[in-house]
Amino acid sequence: xxxxxxxxxxxxxxxxLSRLPGIGPKTASRLTYFLLRQPLEQSKSLAxxxxxxxxxxxxxxxxxxxxxxxxxxxxxxxxxxASVLCVLEEPLDVIAIEKTRVFKGRxxxxxxxxxxxxxxxxxxxxxxxxxxxxxxxxxxxxxIATNPSYEGEATAMYLQKQIAPLGLKVTRLARGLxxxxxxxxxxxxxxxxxxxxxxxxx
Amino acid sequence: xxxxxxxxxxxxxxxxLSRLPGIGPKTASRLTYFLLRQPLEQSKSLAxxxxxxxxxxxxxxxxxxxxxxxxxxxxxxxxxxASVLCVLEEPLDVIAIEKTRVFKGRxxxxxxxxxxxxxxxxxxxxxxxxxxxxxxxxxxxxxIATNPSYEGEATAMYLQKQIAPLGLKVTRLARGLxxxxxxxxxxxxxxxxxxxxxxxxx
Numbered sequence: 001x002x003x004x005x006x007x008x009x010x011x012x013x014x015x016x017l018s019r020l021p022g023i024g025p026k027t028a029s030r031l032t033y034f035l036l037r038q039p040l041e042q043s044k045s046l047a048x049x050x051x052x053x054x055x056x057x058x059x060x061x062x063x064x065x066x067x068x069x070x071x072x073x074x075x076x077x078x079x080x081x082a083s084v085l086c087v088l089e090e091p092l093d094v095i096a097i098e099k100t101r102v103f104k105g106r107x108x109x110x111x112x113x114x115x116x117x118x119x120x121x122x123x124x125x126x127x128x129x130x131x132x133x134x135x136x137x138x139x140x141x142x143x144i145a146t147n148p149s150y151e152g153e154a155t156a157m158y159l160q161k162q163i164a165p166l167g168l169k170v171t172r173l174a175r176g177l178x179x180x181x182x183x184x185x186x187x188x189x190x191x192x193x194x195x196x197x198x199x200x201x202x
Numbered sequence: 203x204x205x206x207x208x209x210x211x212x213x214x215x216x217x218x219l220s221r222l223p224g225i226g227p228k229t230a231s232r233l234t235y236f237l238l239r240q241p242l243e244q245s246k247s248l249a250x251x252x253x254x255x256x257x258x259x260x261x262x263x264x265x266x267x268x269x270x271x272x273x274x275x276x277x278x279x280x281x282x283x284a285s286v287l288c289v290l291e292e293p294l295d296v297i298a299i300e301k302t303r304v305f306k307g308r309x310x311x312x313x314x315x316x317x318x319x320x321x322x323x324x325x326x327x328x329x330x331x332x333x334x335x336x337x338x339x340x341x342x343x344x345x346i347a348t349n350p351s352y353e354g355e356a357t358a359m360y361l362q363k364q365i366a367p368l369g370l371k372v373t374r375l376a377r378g379l380x381x382x383x384x385x386x387x388x389x390x391x392x393x394x395x396x397x398x399x400x401x402x403x404x
Contacts, residue, residue, distance in 0.1 A: 005300045007270040009258040013251040019244065021236050026387070027224065033294055034223050035252065036259060036268055037313075042221065043256045047249035049215040050237065054245040056211040057238060066238055068209040092235055098207045111239075 010036070062133070064109040064126045066091045074106055081105045083140040087130060087159065089113050089147055097145065105143075108133065113151035114158055120151075122158060130159075134166055141169040148175060212238070264335070266311040266328045268293045276308055283307045285342040289332060289361065291315050291349055294386045299347065302394040307345070310335065315353035316360055322353075324360060332361075336368055343371040345400055349385045350375075362403045373400040 006014075010032055017028035035043050059065070060072035067073070074080055074094075084105030088094055089112060097103050110125040134142065144159055146152035160170050175193035177186055186194070208216075212234055219230035237245050261267070262274035269275070276282055276296075286307030290296055296309050312327040336344065346361055348354035362372050376399030385393075 005267070005276065005296050007259050007268055009251070009255040009270065010268060013255040016248040016251040019248075020233055022229065022232070029294055029297075029386075030224070031222055032255065033268075033292065035256065036293075040253075040256045043252040046218045046221075047252040049211070049218040050245040050249040050252075051242075053211040053215040053234065054237065054242045057209050065207070066209055066212060066235075068211065074207065090235065091238075092231055094207050095231075 059109075063107045064111060064129065065094050065107055079104075082138045084143065085133070085139045085141070086143045086145050088145050089152065089155070093145065093147075105141075110146070110155070113146055113149070113155040115151040115154075125155075127159070127162070131162060131166075134163060134168060139168060141171060143171050143173070145173050148173075261311075265309045266313060266331065267296050267309055281306075284340045286345065287335070287341045287343070288345045288347050290347050291354065291357070291385070295347065295349075298386050298388065298393060299397070301390050302397060304394045304397045307343075312348070312357070315348055315351070315357040317353040317356075327357075329361065329364070333364060333368075336365060336370060341370060343373060345373050345375070345397075346403070347375050347385065350383060354385075358403075372403045374403050375400055 013032045013035075014025065014028045017023055017031055018025050023031075035046075056068055057066050058068075058070060060067045060070055060075055062071045062075040065072050065074065069076075081104050084103075085108055086097060086103060086105055087108045087110060088097070089110055091109055094107050094109065097107075108126065108130050110127065110130070112120050112125050114120060114122060114125070133139065142159075142163055144156045146155045146159075156172055163170050174197060175190070176197055177183065177190065177194045183191070215234045215237075216227065216230045219225055219233055220227050225233075237248075258270055259268050260270075260272060262269045262272055262277055264273045264277040267274050267276065271278075283306050286305075287310055288299060288305060288307055289310045289312060290299070291312055291314060293311055296311065299305050299309075310328065310332050312329065312332070314322050314327050316322060316324060316327070335341065344361075344365055346358045348357045348361075358374055365372050375396040388396075
């Protein structure tokens with residue numbers, strides 16, 4: 001395409017936006033054109049937020065969740081039970097669990113799941129750090145809350161084997177029908193799991 | 203949700219990204235988390251591109267396409283025919299037409315289409331500027347290349363009525379374009395055919 005019709009600064013921004021996951025050249029063009037019509041302040045505040053987020057956010061040295069201060073607010077909160085540890089794949093999963101307001105324990109973020117296809121092995125995750133945490137005898141129960149996907153299941157199986165020798169209680173999030181869901185739209189695997197994990201009504 | 207689990211700089215970036223069209227809070231979270239794992243340089247170069255695009259790009263005072271220098275490269279290119287003017291809704295449409303390499307004339311960007319539903323009337327578009335350009339007697343043909351949508355058709359009809367008294371040839375892109383589609387997403391061949399098969403409006 002003749003470069004004359006796309007100003008260089010516009011093409012640069014389209015290229016930068018295209019590097020983000022799930023954003024192709026078409027979406028990047030639309031976003032760029034949108035920003036072109038907005039006041040300079042919007043682009044500036046987005047630019048500042050980008051740099052500030054990177055410069056002021058790090059990973060907690062205990063649980064590896066994202067945080068402004070190390071250790072993070074959950075790890076340094078004495079009111080959170082140190083005896084129950086919830087193991088998750090990503091920081092976004094911590095936010096999801098917190099939203100339930102049901103869990104009062106602490107977290108450990110693996111930063112991924114075991115996936116031979118993507119060349120991700122146990123050493124690429126924060127598993128060594130998890131096992132070190134479990135050896136300090138404060139934890140009684142480990143809730144493995146990896147995703148109910150192939151990779152998440154494989155990671156859960158691997159973790160369970162590693163944690164077993166420590167004699168701790170290892171649990172996994174219940175599988176079943178989503179609340180508010182419709183039975184007829186549930187896939188067979190989910191429905192089978194829901195049947196297997198049925199509980200007595202009291 | 204307890205603010206403790208989302209660091210403030212992370213929430214700020216999620217909020218800023220959510221202001222972009224087509225990006226909801228979920229996508230904004232994913233993008234933020236992606237950038238958190240990337241080197242600082244990626245966020246910095248995106249931030250610089252954002253500000254530079256706004257500071258160094260303006261609209262051409264003749265055709266209203268986006269440009270680094272005013273007038274834009276097309277308007278200041280003597281090799282481009284001044285006798286044929288292609289009228290478009292958006293700067294992204296100029297890029298789409300240029301890609302066909304069929305059109306050698308000049309452009310006029312309206313910056314939208316007439317849409318009573320969105321409260322966009324003729325005065326909100328660069329129509330006055332278009333009519334002024336047509337009065338200098340250089341233009342012989344006006345190709346109306348607004349989108350083949352309801353708004354684009356309405357704009358084309360309006361323009362045709364306005365231009366008719368000037369005694370110029372007014373053409374419309376051939377109906378090879380899928381109705382209800384968006385010009386920007388048309389493939390190059392279809393768009394080239396539509397240019398070649400343009401018909402005179404009566």
